Amino acid sequence: MKQSTGPTGLQTPLQYLKGVGPRRAALLERKGLSTVGDALFFVPLRHEDRTRLTPLRALQPGQTLTCSGVIVGVSPPPRGRPQVPFTVMLRDESGHATATWFRSPYLERVLKRGQRLVLHGRIDRYRGTITITQPDFEIVESGEDERLHTGRLVPVYSVTEGLTQRPVRALMWRIVEAFAKEVPEILPPAARAGARLVDLSLAVHDAHFPQTEAALAAARRRLAFDDFLLLQLGLAILRSRTTRARGIAMNPPGALVARLRAALPFALTPAQERVWQEIRRDMAAPFPMHRLLQGDVGSGKTVVAALAVLAAVEAGYQAAVMAPTEILAEQHFMTFRQLIEPLGVSVSLLTAALRARERAARRAALATGELQCVVGTHALVQEGVEFRRLGLAVVDEQHRFGVEQRARLRAKGEHPDLLVMTATPIPRTLALTLYGDLDVSVVDQLPPGRKPVVTVARTEGRRAQIYAFLREQIASGRQVYVVYPLVEESEAIDLKAATDMARHLREDVFPDLTVGLLHGRLGFDDKEAIMRRFKAGEIHILVSTTVIEVGIDVPNAAVMLIEHAERFGLSQLHQLRGRVGRGPWKSYCILLTGSHLTEDGERRVAAMVETHDGFRIAEVDLELRGPGEFFGTRQSGLPEFRVADLLRDAPLLEEARRAAAVIVAADPELRDPAHRALRRELLHRWPGKLDLASVG
Numbered sequence: 001m002k003q004s005t006g007p008t009g010l011q012t013p014l015q016y017l018k019g020v021g022p023r024r025a026a027l028l029e030r031k032g033l034s035t036v037g038d039a040l041f042f043v044p045l046r047h048e049d050r051t052r053l054t055p056l057r058a059l060q061p062g063q064t065l066t067c068s069g070v071i072v073g074v075s076p077p078p079r080g081r082p083q084v085p086f087t088v089m090l091r092d093e094s095g096h097a098t099a100t101w102f103r104s105p106y107l108e109r110v111l112k113r114g115q116r117l118v119l120h121g122r123i124d125r126y127r128g129t130i131t132i133t134q135p136d137f138e139i140v141e142s143g144e145d146e147r148l149h150t151g152r153l154v155p156v157y158s159v160t161e162g163l164t165q166r167p168v169r170a171l172m173w174r175i176v177e178a179f180a181k182e183v184p185e186i187l188p189p190a191a192r193a194g195a196r197l198v199d200l201s202l203a204v205h206d207a208h209f210p211q212t213e214a215a216l217a218a219a220r221r222r223l224a225f226d227d228f229l230l231l232q233l234g235l236a237i238l239r240s241r242t243t244r245a246r247g248i249a250m251n252p253p254g255a256l257v258a259r260l261r262a263a264l265p266f267a268l269t270p271a272q273e274r275v276w277q278e279i280r281r282d283m284a285a286p287f288p289m290h291r292l293l294q295g296d297v298g299s300g301k302t303v304v305a306a307l308a309v310l311a312a313v314e315a316g317y318q319a320a321v322m323a324p325t326e327i328l329a330e331q332h333f334m335t336f337r338q339l340i341e342p343l344g345v346s347v348s349l350l351t352a353a354l355r356a357r358e359r360a361a362r363r364a365a366l367a368t369g370e371l372q373c374v375v376g377t378h379a380l381v382q383e384g385v386e387f388r389r390l391g392l393a394v395v396d397e398q399h400r401f402g403v404e405q406r407a408r409l410r411a412k413g414e415h416p417d418l419l420v421m422t423a424t425p426i427p428r429t430l431a432l433t434l435y436g437d438l439d440v441s442v443v444d445q446l447p448p449g450r451k452p453v454v455t456v457a458r459t460e461g462r463r464a465q466i467y468a469f470l471r472e473q474i475a476s477g478r479q480v481y482v483v484y485p486l487v488e489e490s491e492a493i494d495l496k497a498a499t500d501m502a503r504h505l506r507e508d509v510f511p512d513l514t515v516g517l518l519h520g521r522l523g524f525d526d527k528e529a530i531m532r533r534f535k536a537g538e539i540h541i542l543v544s545t546t547v548i549e550v551g552i553d554v555p556n557a558a559v560m561l562i563e564h565a566e567r568f569g570l571s572q573l574h575q576l577r578g579r580v581g582r583g584p585w586k587s588y589c590i591l592l593t594g595s596h597l598t599e600d601g602e603r604r605v606a607a608m609v610e611t612h613d614g615f616r617i618a619e620v621d622l623e624l625r626g627p628g629e630f631f632g633t634r635q636s637g638l639p640e641f642r643v644a645d646l647l648r649d650a651p652l653l654e655e656a657r658r659a660a661a662v663i664v665a666a667d668p669e670l671r672d673p674a675h676r677a678l679r680r681e682l683l684h685r686w687p688g689k690l691d692l693a694s695v696g
C-alpha cells in the first residue's frame with residue numbers, strides 16, 4: 001500500500017526513522033510498510049481496553065476479554081505428549097486462573113515465573129477449572145513506557161515472525177505523534193459535514209491511540225467512510241461513462257421472442273416478466289445496457305437471458321454467453337441450445353477443450369457473423385475473439401467476472417449490452433458495492449409449484465438406512481443424485497473416490513439398478529449422453545462430482561445425497577439442492593457428513609437444514625467467509641478496504657454512495673481543483689483502472 005498524498009514527511013522511508021534499522025525495515029516492508037504514510041494507515045487489528053482489566057476472580061466461561069496476572073506456575077506438556085496444552089497459573093489481587101495454549105512448544109522459552117502478563121482471549125472451562133484458552137498475550141516489563149502499553153485503549157497490530165507487538169506499538173506511537181498531523185484532508189468540506197466526519201489527520205491519530213472509545217469509533221467511522229467513498233467514486237465514474245457512451249439500440253419487432261414464449265411449456269412469472277421488460281427497455285435504448293440479473297437458484301434467470309439473446313439476434317447482432325468455468329459453459333450451452341436452436345438461431349460452444357481446427361472454424365464463423373450465439377468461458381473477452389457485430393454479452397457471474405473484465409468488454413468496439421447473472425441473492429447494499437456500476441434487476445419469485453426440499457444431516461452410521469430410502473424412492477419412480485466433492489487440490493483423489501463409489505453402488509448396493517457417473521474429465525459428448533439418458537429416465541442413480549451445479553433440469557430427480565457435505569461451500573450446497581424439488585413430488589436432500597466437523601462446517605450444514613431462503617443462506621455464507629472471500633474481492637479488481645467492514649458498516653456504505661453520486665454528478669472526471677486531493681487518492685486506490693482524463 002503506497003501512500004501518495006503529497007510531498008511531505010509522509011513519504012519518509014521508515015528506515016530513516018530512529019530505531020528502525022535495515023532488519024526491521026525489511027520486516028516492515030513485508031507487511032507492505034515502507035513509508036511513514038504507509039504506517040499511518042496501518043490500522044490496528046483491534047484495541048484492548050486496559051483501563052478495565054477483568055479481575056481473575058470474575059472470569060466467566062464464554063466471555064472474550066482482557067485480563068492481567070503474574071505467572072506463579074508453568075507446566076509444559078510432558079515429553080512426547082504434544083497434545084497436552086501448555087499451561088500457566090496466574091494470580092492477581094482477586095484470585096487465580098490458568099491460561100492454556102495448544103501446540104506452542106516455543107512458549108517454554110518465553111514464559112517464566114514472576115512475569116506479569118496481559119492476556120486477551122476466550123474464557124473456557126477446561127477439566128473443571130476456569131481457563132483462558134489460546135490467548136494473545138504480552139509480557140509487561142516494568143520500566144517501559146507504561147502510558148503506551150497499559151492503562152489505556154491499547155492498539156494491537158498485525159505482526160509477523162521477528163516483529164513483536166510492543167516494539168511495533170512503540171514505533172507506531174512515535175510515527176503517529178510526529179506525523180499524523182501532516183495527513184492532508186481529502187474530502188471536500190461539504191461531503192465531510194454532510195456525513196458528520198472528523199478530519200482525516202485526527203482520524204488517523206485516533207485510529208491508533210484514542211483517548212476514549214468514542215474517539216476510536218469516530219476515527220474508524222471516518223476511515224471506513226473513506227474506504228467506501230473511494231470505492232463508490234470509482235464505480236460512479238465508470239458508471240457515468242457508460243451512461244454517457246453511445247451504445248447500440250436494439251429494438252426488433254420481437255418475432256423470435258414471441259416464438260420462444262409460445263414454445264415454453266409455461267408462462268413467465270410476474271417477476272420474470274418485469275425483469276424482462278427492464279432488460280428489453282435497456283436494449284432498445286441507445287446507451288449500453290449494464291445490468292445485473294439477480295435471482296435465487298431455479299428462479300428462471302436462464303429463460304430471461306435467452307429472451308435477451310433472441311432480441312439481439314433478431315436485431316441483427318451476435319450474442320455471447322460466458323461462464324466462469326468450462327463445465328459451466330458446457331452446461332449453459334446445452335440449455336441455450338435447447339431453447340434457441342429450434343428457432344433457427346445458430347449457437348455453438350467455444351472452449352479451450354476443442355481441437356485447434358474446430359476452434360478456428362468456430363472463431364471464423366463468429367468473425368463472419370455466420371454464428372449468431374456463442375457460449376464459452378470468460379476467456380472469450382480476454383482472448384481477443386473477434387465478432388462481426390457483438391450486441392449482447394450475457395455473463396454468468398459467480399463473483400468472478402470483475403470490474404476489469406467488464407471494462408474490457410465495454411472497450412470491445414460498439415459497447416455491447418451487458419447482462420450479468422448471479423444466483424447469489426446478496427443484500428442490496430452489498431450488491432451496490434460489488435456491482436455499483438450496474439443497474440440491478442431481481443427475479444424475486446420462484447416458478448409456481450416449487451416445494452421446499454426436506455433437508456436432513458446424517459452421519460456415516462445411517463448409510464444403510466439411507467440406501468434403503470433411496471431404493472424406496474426409486475421403486476416409486478423417482479431418480480437420485482449422489483454428489484461427490486471435487487476440489488482442484490485433490491482432484492485425482494476426489495475423482496477416484498467418486499469413481500469407486502459409482503462402482504460400489506453399481507456392483508454391490510444396487511446391482512439391479514442403473515448407476516451413471518458424471519464428472520468434469522469426461523468429454524463433452526459423453527457428458528451430454530449421460531445427461532440425456534438421465535433425463536430420459538434410463539439412469540436411476542447419477543453419481544456426480546459438482547458438475548451438476550447448474551443447468552441440469554430433471555424434475556423427476558427428487559432425491560439428492562451429498563457425500564462429505566462439510567467439504568462444500570454454503571452457496572455451492574444451496575445451488576446443488578436447487579437441482580431437486582422441481583417436480584410435483586416431495587423432494588429430499590440428505591447431507592452426509594463426517595462425525596467431527598469444524599465449527600464452520602457445522603454452521604454450513606445447520607444453515608442448509610434450517611432454511612431454503614437463498615438470501616438467508618448468502619448472509620450466513622458472508623458471515624462465515626468474510627466479505628473478501630465471499631465477493632472474491634481480489635479477482636473482482638476492486639480496491640481493498642483498510643478499515644471498512646461490509647457487514648458492520650453497511651449503513652455507512654449508503655451514505656458514502658450518496659456522497660459519491662453528488663461529487664460525480666458535479667464533476668464526472670474530478671477536474672475541479674477542489675477535488676485534487678481526492679482525485680490523487682482515488683488514482684492511488686484504483687491503480688491504472690480508472691484512466692481519469694488528465695486535469696487541463
Ligand code: ADP
Pocket residue numbers: 266267268269272295296297298299300301302303423447448551553
Ligand atoms: P436459474 O437459472 O435462475 O437457476 P432456470 O432458468 O434454470 O433458473 O430455471 C429453472 C427451471 O425452472 C427450468 O427448468 C426452467 O425451465 C423452469 N422455469 C423457468 N421459468 C419458469 C416459469 N415461469 N414457470 C415454470 N417453470 C419455469
Ligand code: MG
Pocket residue numbers: 298301302550551
Ligand atoms: Mg440456471
